Amino acid sequence: MDTDEVLRRFRSERQILAGLEHPNIARLLDAGAAEDGRPFVAMELVEGRPLTDYAEARQLDPATRLALFEQAVEAVAYAHRRLVVHRDLKPSNVLVTDSDDGPRVKLLDFGIARLLNTSEDGLTRPEMRVLTPEYAAPEQIRGEPPTAAMDVYALGVVLHELLTGARPSDSVDASLRSDLGVLVRTALHNDPDRRYGSAEALLDDLRRLREHLPLRAQPASVGYRARRFVDRHRAGVAAAALALVALIGGTAFYTARVTAERNLAQAERDRAEATSAFVTGLFDAADPFASPTERPDTLRARDLLQRGADRARTTLVEAPGTQADVLTAIGSALTGLSLYADADSILTEAVELARTDGTPDRVLRTLLERGHALSLGEDASEAVPILQEAVELAEASAPRQLAAARLALGGALRRTNALDDAVSVLDGALSDLSQDSLQRAGGLLERARVEQDRGRPADAEPYIRDALDLQRATLASNHPAIAEATEMMGVVIQDQGRLDEAEAFLTETYRIRQAALGEDHIQTASARFNLAGLYRTLGRTDEALETYTEILALDRERLGPDHPYVGFVLLEIGITHSIAKRHEASIAAYQEAVDVMRRSLPEDHQAVTEAMSGIGHEMAQVGREREGEAILRRVLTIRRASLGTESWRTGVTESVLGGLLMRRGRLAEAERHLVNGYDTIREASGPEGAALRRLIELYETTDRSDQAAPYQERLAELEAG
Numbered sequence: 001m002d003t004d005e006v007l008r009r010f011r012s013e014r015q016i017l018a019g020l021e022h023p024n025i026a027r028l029l030d031a032g033a034a035e036d037g038r039p040f041v042a043m044e045l046v047e048g049r050p051l052t053d054y055a056e057a058r059q060l061d062p063a064t065r066l067a068l069f070e071q072a073v074e075a076v077a078y079a080h081r082r083l084v085v086h087r088d089l090k091p092s093n094v095l096v097t098d099s100d101d102g103p104r105v106k107l108l109d110f111g112i113a114r115l116l117n118t119s120e121d122g123l124t125r126p127e128m129r130v131l132t133p134e135y136a137a138p139e140q141i142r143g144e145p146p147t148a149a150m151d152v153y154a155l156g157v158v159l160h161e162l163l164t165g166a167r168p169s170d171s172v173d174a175s176l177r178s179d180l181g182v183l184v185r186t187a188l189h190n191d192p193d194r195r196y197g198s199a200e201a202l203l204d205d206l207r208r209l210r211e212h213l214p215l216r217a218q219p220a221s222v223g224y225r226a227r228r229f230v231d232r233h234r235a236g237v238a239a240a241a242l243a244l245v246a247l248i249g250g251t252a253f254y255t256a257r258v259t260a261e262r263n264l265a266q267a268e269r270d271r272a273e274a275t276s277a278f279v280t281g282l283f284d285a286a287d288p289f290a291s292p293t294e295r296p297d298t299l300r301a302r303d304l305l306q307r308g309a310d311r312a313r314t315t316l317v318e319a320p321g322t323q324a325d326v327l328t329a330i331g332s333a334l335t336g337l338s339l340y341a342d343a344d345s346i347l348t349e350a351v352e353l354a355r356t357d358g359t360p361d362r363v364l365r366t367l368l369e370r371g372h373a374l375s376l377g378e379d380a381s382e383a384v385p386i387l388q389e390a391v392e393l394a395e396a397s398a399p400r401q402l403a404a405a406r407l408a409l410g411g412a413l414r415r416t417n418a419l420d421d422a423v424s425v426l427d428g429a430l431s432d433l434s435q436d437s438l439q440r441a442g443g444l445l446e447r448a449r450v451e452q453d454r455g456r457p458a459d460a461e462p463y464i465r466d467a468l469d470l471q472r473a474t475l476a477s478n479h480p481a482i483a484e485a486t487e488m489m490g491v492v493i494q495d496q497g498r499l500d501e502a503e504a505f506l507t508e509t510y511r512i513r514q515a516a517l518g519e520d521h522i523q524t525a526s527a528r529f530n531l532a533g534l535y536r537t538l539g540r541t542d543e544a545l546e547t548y549t550e551i552l553a554l555d556r557e558r559l560g561p562d563h564p565y566v567g568f569v570l571l572e573i574g575i576t577h578s579i580a581k582r583h584e585a586s587i588a589a590y591q592e593a594v595d596v597m598r599r600s601l602p603e604d605h606q607a608v609t610e611a612m613s614g615i616g617h618e619m620a621q622v623g624r625e626r627e628g629e630a631i632l633r634r635v636l637t638i639r640r641a642s643l644g645t646e647s648w649r650t651g652v653t654e655s656v657l658g659g660l661l662m663r664r665g666r667l668a669e670a671e672r673h674l675v676n677g678y679d680t681i682r683e684a685s686g687p688e689g690a691a692l693r694r695l696i697e698l699y700e701t702t703d704r705s706d707q708a709a710p711y712q713e714r715l716a717e718l719e720a721g
Contacts, residue, residue, distance in 0.1 A: 156187030648686025
């Protein structure tokens with residue numbers, strides 16, 4: 001474990017395993033390095049027996065063996081959908097455990113897998129290949145780039161051994177007759193183009209075999225389709241035969257039925273072949289050696305995904321359902337890359353194709369993905385009707401997806417500042433999720449964001465802690481999902497003035513994201529954004545301003561000049577200039593922030609009102625008190641209506657207004673606002689320091705030191721930590 005090549009393989013394995021969460025795949029629990037620098041992984045303990053040994057020891061019948069094998073194929077299909085191949089499937093990596101629900105298959109050792117949309121030369125060199133020859137596809141032994149079809153071949157060998165007790169030699173065992181033999185032979189074909197193109201295709205034929213439906217791999221003869229039809233409908237066919245004896249005219253009906261079966265089967269076969277060709281071609285595009293006209297270092301994920309979308313539009317035109325599935329997967333990947341506009345464009349196509357196909361599950365899946373992309377984009381309000389439709393569809397036809405749909409809708413409502421509606425939807429979703437669900441962790445974080453947006457960091461903190469406990473009990477310590485919770489924890493703790501504790505969480509966030517996503521990823525930029533805020537709080541304003549400026553340039557390039565994130569960074573630049581007493585620069589940054597955010601956010605969004613409040617405060621510093629007062633009063637009215645009178649953000653605005661009135665000599669009115677504002681901030685556990693200083697200044701300048709004393713004591717407490 002001490003060579004660069006093996007360490008690189010280890011890091012690849014660790015990252016891949018952390019992203020695979022499936023009941024039939026052994027989970028990664030932890031990963032790290034020992035004191036001597038050697039890496040380790042801690043895996044879920046699987047106390048089971050190899051699939052073939054388990055079946056022989058219990059003398060399982062063929063149907064039960066196939067049911068267990070189907071579990072294994074489901075797990076491999078799940079990995080393939082995430083563009084991951086196993087490359088060393090064999091019975092010793094397919095264990096069976098006994099559970100209360102019956103035997104459960106667990107797949108082990110994704111240690112030589114690699115993401116199909118990356119290029120890791122060291123993992124593909126012939127001398128470094130890791131495989132088990134008895135289960136390896138011919139092209140794998142030849143050292144060709146990995147594809148999903150290689151796993152299909154290995155599954156075919158495992159299935160042959162499971163059913164016959166021996167691995168295939170030159171041909172499939174003769175006892176495997178009829179459809180089962182066709183299925184095994186197709187999985188084991190030496191030519192990958194004539195093999196099942198993915199585990200999903202193999203899984204589909206396994207299910208069709210179980211339900212006596214025509215196999216997609218079987219030649220589409222009328223006799224074969226008719227036999228399958230008879231197998232499924234023996235009683236009905238017998239009755240029809242009697243009726244046909246009496247009614248010659250029934251022949252036309254029967255013939256039409258068989259013809260319809262044949263046409264449906266042919267369409268399904270064509271769809272499978274088109275899907276296989278598409279997937280194979282897309283995987284080839286990920287291989288720089290298959291694209292000799294394009295340099296490998298220019299083949300980026302975005303280009304690959306757009307190429308895949310173009311290919312889906314041309315090769316899957318006769319199969320709208322399959323085309324919808326492929327475009328949905330591509331759109332989801334683009335969302336993960338923070339390319340929200342690109343994702344929405346493709347997902348809009350996917351939704352329309354899914355509606356054409358008419359399958360409720362497919363329509364729901366595409367709606368959820370498009371709603372997710374829209375809610376993260378420039379105008380989250382566009383996501384709300386999409387996700388409301390998804391919730392209604394889940395209620396009607398997919399209750400198992402209802403919680404996920406509600407969580408997505410709740411997040412979109414929060415982003416449009418409909419906070420009360422968001423709480424209602426999110427609480428309903430959380431009540432339906434188990435206490436140990438990772439999906440529940442995501443819901444808890446979304447619920448915490450509502451409290452953050454309300455200006456209640458102390459109320460947000462318990463939700464985040466619960467979510468973080470769930471994630472750390474389930475995921476590896478460096479999993480990117482954990483960074484989301486640590487980032488939120490750092491922010492709410494900082495809002496409560498616990499700076500040392502906040503710095504630990506925010507530094508952990510940056511470390512995880514830099515290692516997992518790279519320095520230029522938008523989420524890494526988010527981690528730097530929050531660290532910059534901490535630097536500013538600690539008095540390191542120049543360091544904070546430099547970091548914010550770098551993030552602003554990155555956001556403009558990646559997200560466009562009108563994205564809300566651009567406005568958020570400009571807001572922080574305005575605050576930083578204000579602290580450094582650069583008032584005109586602060587006003588300019590605040591005003592630009594308002595202009596950007598108003599293009600996609602409502603006026604009562606907390607970031608918009610924050611920037612407006614900043615303009616009002618800074619105008620008072622440069623002698624424009626009248627203009628500043630009008631703006632601050634407008635902000636106070638908006639925040640009382642949208643956040644309520646108990647939010648610390650409402651209190652901050654009232655305190656700032658009181659400070660301006662104090663400078664204008666309206667001391668009685670100023671005192672009322674300063675006291676009310678501070679009381680609100682303290683009750684809501686918000687940032688007290690600036691509000692305290694304004695009150696102390698008022699009482700000292702009016703020779704009321706006795707009234708200033710308790711506020712001075714409180715300020716001293718805060719400054720002492």
